[in-house]
Amino acid sequence: xxxxxxxxxxxxxxxxxxxxxxxxxxxxxxxxxxxxxxxxxxxxxxxxxxxxxxxxxxxxxxxxxxxxxxxxxxxxxxxxxxxxxxxxxxxxxxxxxxxxxxxxxxxxxxxxxxxxxxxxxxxxxxxxxxxxxxxxxxxxxxxxxxxxxxxxxxxxxxxxxxxxxxxxxxxxxxxxxxxxxxxxxxxxxxxxxxxxxxxxxxxxxxxxxxxxxxxxxxxxxxxxxxxxxxxxxxxxxxxxxxxxxxxxxxxxxxxxxxxxxxxxxxxxxxxxxxxxxxxxxxxxxxxxxxxxxxxxxxxxxxxxxxxxxxx
Numbered sequence: 562x563x564x565x566x567x568x569x570x571x572x573x574x575x576x577x578x579x580x581x582x583x584x585x586x587x588x589x590x591x592x593x594x595x596x597x598x599x600x601x602x603x604x605x606x607x608x609x610x611x612x613x614x615x616x617x618x619x620x621x622x623x624x625x626x627x628x629x630x631x632x633x634x635x636x637x638x639x640x641x642x643x644x645x646x647x648x649x650x651x652x653x654x655x656x657x658x659x660x661x662x663x664x665x666x667x668x669x670x671x672x673x674x675x676x677x678x679x680x681x682x683x684x685x686x687x688x689x690x691x692x693x694x695x696x697x698x699x700x701x702x703x704x705x706x707x708x709x710x711x712x713x714x715x716x717x718x719x720x721x722x723x724x725x726x727x728x729x730x731x732x733x734x735x736x737x738x739x740x741x742x743x744x745x746x747x748x749x750x751x752x753x754x755x756x757x758x759x760x761x762x763x764x765x766x767x768x769x770x771x772x773x774x775x776x777x778x779x780x781x782x783x784x785x786x787x788x789x790x791x792x793x794x795x796x797x798x799x800x801x802x803x804x805x806x807x808x809x810x811x812x813x814x815x816x817x818x819x820x821x822x823x824x825x826x827x828x829x830x831x832x833x834x835x836x837x838x839x840x841x842x843x844x845x846x847x848x849x850x851x852x853x854x855x856x857x858x859x860x861x862x863x864x865x866x867x868x869x870x871x872x
Contacts, residue, residue: 583759588733590749591757594766595813596861603847605809607840608768608816608854609833610656610682610745611644612722613637615667615822617660617688621724626785632822637667640825644833645677651837656851658684658722658745661706664713671713680850681714682745683707685724692723696731703735719868720851722746726770733758736765740867743768743855745816752813753858764866766855768816774804775818780829798832802839809843814854 573581599606615636619629648655657674659681664671674681685691686702694702703721711717719742723732726746733756736744743766744756756765772778779797781788801817808815817836824833840846849857859866 586757586759587730588728588747589757589759590747590767591755591762592862593750593752593754594858594862594864595752595754596858598812599847600849600857601847602845604812604845605840605843606814606847606849606854606857607653607805607837608656608814608849608851609648609653609837610658610722610816610818610851611641611824612684612818612820613641613657613659613663613667613670614684614688614724614820615660615663617663617685618822620662621688621690629783636820636822636825637663637670640821640823641670641674643825643830644819644821645673647830647833647837648679649677650834651841651848653837653848654678654680654850654853656680656682656720656745658682659710660685660688660724661709662687664710668713671710675714675716680720680852681710681716681718682851683710683718683721683739683741688724690725690727691732692725692727692729694729696729696734699729699731700735700738704739707739719743720745720768720855722770726772733763733765737763737867741765742859742866742868743851745770745851748772751808751811751816753854755864764864764869766859766864766866768814768851768854770816770818773800774816776823776829776832777820780823794829794832797829798835801832801836805836805840809846815840816851 616630616633686706691699723746745768750769754767756763756767779792780790805815
């Protein structure tokens, strides 16, 4: 659903109530899908994810910086292997969201991730800003991305995370056309919820993200732009730890997003190790992929998903 171009020419204070209500209704949070208890009676669920952007982070900007491209290559070459080692050490499953071009450059990584029991999710074609595209282009790129990930991995993705962590007026319709089980791009809650289209439920589970639970805002570096690290690894770990502690107290979901070219460095990989170790020390914790979380919440709340609605 979208607002007409004519209304968009007005100043926000000139809008009628129908205009701003339509705007806030786009992919709004519906019913909470937080279960009474997590799988096997666990008090907290932990969903760890990695946005494997690699070279596409610079390619989407035109690929002008060889230095930035090499940083992306580091993510696949050294970062992901270190991450996979830590996940194997603790037998923890995770979800890797990959742009299609990233998967095409690093096919061996995709196969390694799948063989280790982890999930691959849609994350754009070339890390483009979907919310800056027209609907036709966004649809074409997203569908192509889904097809390419399936071709390389042998598994059809059931979840999506937009590269810009944003929705355009067309994104929700595209997710519905793909028949996705879940999205993980929005931020209306700490725990899973159902996405709404205006006042209509969609059957899509939202596994919410937050910049607070993302390593990039704290450690990203771009000498040609304004991005500069403002906190060391110990500070990042402390923030993640506090989020985890509260999630456990509330019996909710602790969802975390990291990037191989950030957390995969020698001085940062301990963040992942320590977070997993801390969560495991709680005892009553369920580690799961985003797909597993979405399916469990949907089943526990009797949500009629797009998959279950298909003939």
